[in-house]
Amino acid sequence: MKKLDLVKLRNDKLYKNFNLVKDMHGIAIEIKYDNADVLFFNPQNVGDYAIANVKIVDLELEKEKLPVELEKELLLRLDDIIAKAKNAIEPIKIKEYDIVELIVEEDRYTKYGIHKGTRGCVIDNNAVQDYIEVDFSGIDKNGEFYGDCISVKIDDLKVIK
Amino acid sequence: MGVFDDLIKIDENGEIVYNQWIEWDHFFITNKPEWLRDILRNIMALFGHCMNCTALDGCYLVTRNMPKQPLHERCDCRKKNITQAIVKRNANAECDIRKFTEYVFKNTQDSKGKNQIFYDLGFNIDDSGYLQTEYNKQALNQYLNGNYVLKNLDRRGQRLAIPISLNGTSFYSGWLLCPEGKIRNTTPFGGWIK
Numbered sequence A: 001m002k003k004l005d006l007v008k009l010r011n012d013k014l015y016k017n018f019n020l021v022k023d024m025h026g027i028a029i030e031i032k033y034d035n036a037d038v039l040f041f042n043p044q045n046v047g048d049y050a051i052a053n054v055k056i057v058d059l060e061l062e063k064e065k066l067p068v069e070l071e072k073e074l075l076l077r078l079d080d081i082i083a084k085a086k087n088a089i090e091p092i093k094i095k096e097y098d099i100v101e102l103i104v105e106e107d108r109y110t111k112y113g114i115h116k117g118t119r120g121c122v123i124d125n126n127a128v129q130d131y132i133e134v135d136f137s138g139i140d141k142n143g144e145f146y147g148d149c150i151s152v153k154i155d156d157l158k159v160i161k
Numbered sequence B: 001m002g003v004f005d006d007l008i009k010i011d012e013n014g015e016i017v018y019n020q021w022i023e024w025d026h027f028f029i030t031n032k033p034e035w036l037r038d039i040l041r042n043i044m045a046l047f048g049h050c051m052n053c054t055a056l057d058g059c060y061l062v063t064r065n066m067p068k069q070p071l072h073e074r075c076d077c078r079k080k081n082i083t084q085a086i087v088k089r090n091a092n093a094e095c096d097i098r099k100f101t102e103y104v105f106k107n108t109q110d111s112k113g114k115n116q117i118f119y120d121l122g123f124n125i126d127d128s129g130y131l132q133t134e135y136n137k138q139a140l141n142q143y144l145n146g147n148y149v150l151k152n153l154d155r156r157g158q159r160l161a162i163p164i165s166l167n168g169t170s171f172y173s174g175w176l177l178c179p180e181g182k183i184r185n186t187t188p189f190g191g192w193i194k
């Protein structure tokens, strides 16, 4: 195994504290004797990641490789990536079919007609860069449709139920 | 029946439409294996690449109905022509039954009145399985004919409004476009067709 190899966790027993689960994929960023620092991406939130130290016996080497150009750029940015890494994969606080309320008034929502205080239903379990999909649409007393399905920053929402 | 039957369609207004399919392509991102696609998309996020573009990577669209390329300044995305046969082979529609059991039919407050539309059309929560099957069938068929409306596109992907017809009433349903012709239902009711 070498730096920037793609790996799969084949045993998650020792890593529950990191919220790592079996078969999760990652990038080995530092190999030391019998262990490695591995960058794991949050399967529930694209762009979110943690670095965990894992025993090499608990890893399986994948045959796929990162494109060479990406490896080069990754190496250049690695210190910064490590500095910003979390110590564990963070589960997202909101789940599918939760009823939520928008707690901010921002242009990125008002342009779709969604204002502070509007309630909606979360319609996906996965986030992208902390944004989750919420259906704010509804039917008024006259049978007319209003609202939209948009992505909303998780911190801009409060779970009602 | 020739190959042109798939390319040329008659739409609901009797107009001839031409369906040339493309696959949106963002450099370095593969469709499969899925875990590698996820890793590559995550790396692109770390590098600050446009996530709208990486979300579109691998998605199938008809040329007459797709976001314009380039999507932004210095956008390197390309499009590859693909045959209707590829789209037909790979495409599938996925509507979770909970869209009905846990959302539309849950109660009036949480569905924000959408339950009444389905009650008025003669359906209730016991019909959720039927509705799921019907949505998957109808949406896939509409998508394969290029009959979808492009809605907002962001880091989560391209949303589509796709017509559904139930007991003679037509309306839009909301879907998210995913790689290789997969469409995933977001909301069962996305507005009346006007």
Ligand SMILES: [Zn+2]
Residues within 6 Å of the ligand: B026, B050, B053, B071, B072, B075, B076, B077
């Ligand atoms: Zn692009």
